[in-house]
Amino acid sequence: MAENPDPRPEHLPQRIWESIQRDELPPPDDRGRMRLVMNNLVLHLHPSKVARPTLKFTYTWGLGGLALLLVMILAVTGVLLMFEYTPTPQTAYLDMLKLQTEVWYGQLIRNLHHWSGNLLVITVFLHLLRVFFTGGFRTPREFNWVLGLGLLLLVVAANFTGYLLPWDQLAYWAVTVGSSLLSYVPLIGEPLRNFLLGGPEVGAATLTNFYGLHVAIIPLALMGIVSFHIWRVRKDTLSIPRRLDGKIDDGGTGSTQVEKVTTLPHLVSRELVFALVMTGLILMWSVWVNAPLEAAANPDHSPNPAKAAWYFMGLQELLLHFHPVFGAIIIPTLALGALAILPYQRFDLSAEGVWFRSLKGRQMALVGAVTGLIATPALVLLDEYALDLPGLMPSLPTLISNGWIPLAALLLLLIVYYEIIKRVFKATACESRQSVFVLLVTAFVVLTVIGIAFRGEGMALMWPWEVLG
Ligand code: HEM
Known part of the structure; x- marks a missing residue:
């Protein structure tokens, strides 16, 4: 009986490699391309x-x-x-x-x-x-x-x-x-x-x-x-x-x-x-x-x-300033909801792939970051040492005096900020929205840092070396 020749490569390492990965070149038509992808693990994850x-x-x-x-x-x-x-x-x-x-x-x-x-x-x-x-x-x-x-x-x-x-x-x-x-x-x-x-x-x-x-x-x-x-x-x-x-x-x-x-x-x-x-x-x-x-x-x-764990310290810090329903639920839900509907807004598609959308976008993002860096600690200090909203409005439930009222005030400030960026700095709606986003992200990061490094015994404000000491 004639011997049936073994079609596999002669060398063992190559034989092992081919048993894992079949590199045969398919015909250059649609079916061939499909076969190439089917035969290759990497091309299951990436396009060819x-x-x-x-x-x-x-x-x-x-x-x-x-x-x-x-x-x-x-x-x-x-x-x-x-x-x-x-x-x-x-x-x-x-x-x-x-x-x-x-x-x-x-x-x-x-x-x-x-x-x-x-x-x-x-x-x-x-x-x-x-x-x-x-x-x-x-x-x-x-x-x-x-x-x-x-x-x-x-x-x-x-x-x-x-x-x-x-x-x-x-x-x-x-x-x-x-x-x-x-x-x-x-x-x-x-x-x-x-x-x-x-x-x-x-x-x-x-x-x-x-x-x-x-x-x-x-x-x-x-x-x-x-x-x-x-x-x-x-x-x-x-x-x-x-x-x-x-x-x-x-x-x-x-x-x-x-x-x-x-x-x-x-x-x-x-x-x-x-x-x-x-x-x-x-x-x-x-x-x-x-x-x-x-x-x-x-x-x-x-x-x-x-x-709380460090990634919740921004939320824990919010709780010190707002009624718990606002600090723990309403504000985070609003933020997540806004993020979820964000891609369904109308956008200038030509700015896709441009970091910060445009030169004006970059400048306005910087304005947002600086505003967040200054305004957030200022508001925290104001609330900690000077402003006692529930004390000022004792007849109102704290849900209103320490919830709806400060939230409405902050939203109003954000609207004013957005309009300033748009009208005074002549930014587009897209660039202005981005500037507001940068401001809010900076505020969240600053709140997290304050919570981690500047809150000590009794959650009082203090310097980081006092917190660690
Ligand atoms: C476990 C978490 C995640 C993993 C493993 C992951 C993985 C990836 C990878 C590998 C890419 C392509 C390369 C790159 O952009 O670096 C990508 C792109 C993308 N990711 Fe994520 N991702 C995660 C979380 C997120 C989050 C939190 C968002 C936004 C809310 C997101 C939105 C996107 C989008 C929209 C793209 C396409 C971006 C583009 O085409 O420029 N991903 N992701």
Whole structure:
């Protein structure tokens, strides 16, 4: 019988590679192109060609990719941590100590998980700002922006539920403060909080609930929506960076035609190098800096001040100035609602891909940032030391005197600011809206910094060295 020759390559490494990746060239028609994509994992995630200008690092700053990398690091380190962790008040804290002292690389794995989680909150926030300031949310990417907002909420929820798991004083009291915000939701607030905590206070049932949310429900939702988000980026393609003169920002002449390059190797090689560098940096940081762990949780001894997790400090600061329903519910809901309907507004489409839309847009963004930097601390000081609205209007319920009235006053100030930018500085509606957005983002960041670094015992205002001391 004639021998049947083996069609596979002669060399073993090439044979192994071809068993993973089939590189045969398909015929150059539609079916052929489809076969190329079907046979290639990378081309399931990316289009086969991308616009060369979008490879420019200073357009995306790699923030979406970094968020994805962090989600992956979190998944791997999270699964490893699960081997040594039992979510009960008796064992959780001891497991943390064991991880840090007895388990091989336990401290490093915990550090990697902790710092990646925190960095993810910052990365996703910065990614949102990048998309906003380059107009990357406009048609056809509106829905992807809304999906992104869902991701932002999930990332915060993942961090919040994970915060409780070490069961130390920091965890216990941050979650007690954080979850108390929920009880201000009208009508359903208290039952909702009891449902989440598994009772009226943070306890064993809360740990079980948070563990389930943290290791199963939130990661599943996150991975589902992240896949959807990345698929939409593939379908809609990335917005094209442009210069102030409207020409394509290709790093050179600025042509009017978009040059396309193949994803393999142009985009994928850049992604790999970026991922390696970032993984190295996160690893180095995690080797040097340990995740915090305080004394074991003691429900009878509340620290002073009892602060929420750092990413909720902006909200906790708002609560000191507004009636709780406004600080915890109405203002955050208004802000999220405004962000969600943002891409459905009418926009000047020619500004897509231009950082801050135009030269005037850049100047007005700076005005917004400076105004936010000055006005926010000024208003905090005014409310802290000079203005006592409930005291001035004792006959009114605080919901009005410390809720509706200051909110209406602030909205009025914002409208006046918008009109000044539009009429005095002759900015377009788009540039003026952007300036208001910058002002509000700056105010939120300043409030967060005040909450973290300038609030000490009894949540009184003090200098950071007094807070730390
Ligand atoms: C876990 C969270 C997230 C992940 C993993 C993620 C991932 C990505 C990636 C990889 C890209 C393409 C490259 C880049 O722009 O850097 C992208 C683009 C995009 N993302 Fe996200 N993202 C996340 C959260 C968000 C958030 C919070 C928003 C906004 C609310 C958002 C809105 C968008 C939009 C609109 C684009 C297309 C931008 C353009 O074409 O210029 N994403 N995202």
